[in-house]
């Protein structure tokens with residue numbers, strides 16, 4: 760979505776990358792959205808964790824998600840907590856229920872915030888080392 764540049768250095772919160780969630784953050788840098796998928800019951804989940812929240816199996820593999828989902832909740836920020844980066848107020852952070860089931864939070868861009876909005880993931884390279892998942896209306900690029 761955007762290229763990192765020195766003039767707009769990212770000053771927002773940083774993820775706590777661990778052995779458990781590193782594949783998720785590495786995939787985002789490659790503009791892919793992945794999640795653990797249970798080998799026993801097939802469920803996908805986020806945030807990454809050591810076992811399936813549905814059947815408690817510890818057997819899972821990382822697999823790509825469609826990135827498509829629906830806004831199920833949102834918060835619109837009017838207070839500016841960070842001086843630069845993608846946090847110019849007002850902005851909305853949405854809870855998106857992905858088609859595969861997991862819920863993911865991300866900034867909603869290029870849209871008026873609305874519960875029920877069909878969205879797709881887009882990627883914001885906020886620095887050389889960090890890419891954040893954001894959401895935009897589905898088919899947005901095609902409708903321009």
Ligand SMILES: [Zn+2]
Pocket residue numbers: 797798799800801802811812813814815816
């Ligand atoms: Zn399971």
